[in-house]
Amino acid sequence: MDDVFRALADPTRRRVVEALSQRPASVSELAQPFKMALPSFLEHLKVLEGCGLVSSTKTGRVRTYRLAPGRLRQAEDWLSTQRRLWEQRLDQLDAYLMKLKASQRESE
Numbered sequence: 073m074d075d076v077f078r079a080l081a082d083p084t085r086r087r088v089v090e091a092l093s094q095r096p097a098s099v100s101e102l103a104q105p106f107k108m109a110l111p112s113f114l115e116h117l118k119v120l121e122g123c124g125l126v127s128s129t130k131t132g133r134v135r136t137y138r139l140a141p142g143r144l145r146q147a148e149d150w151l152s153t154q155r156r157l158w159e160q161r162l163d164q165l166d167a168y169l170m171k172l173k174a175s176q177r178e179s180e
Contacts (some may be wrong), residue, residue: 078123079119089120089125096139
């Protein structure tokens with residue numbers, strides 16, 4: 073899971089994941105919007121593939137990448153759990169503050 077979050081920490085890789093969420097694409101299609109040398113861009117794809125966020129196939133001379141949604145779902149599940157936990161804690165804090173405020177009014 074750490075590798076997934078590390079990979080998604082980079083804005084270039086997040087944009088690649090966003091592009092692949094629309095449809096599979098070749099290396100040249102993915103690299104086109106970025107102002108960087110192809111070897112540098114390939115390193116981003118290597119990171120994404122290494123952590124399991126994308127997969128690739130090669131047909132002839134064309135390598136096509138596609139999103140591997142399973143790893144994204146794992147990250148989403150972890151984030152959802154954290155969100156529920158913090159919402160619960162904030163609700164408890166809110167209830168405590170409301171109770172405190174009400175008791176202060178009564179003592180006035």
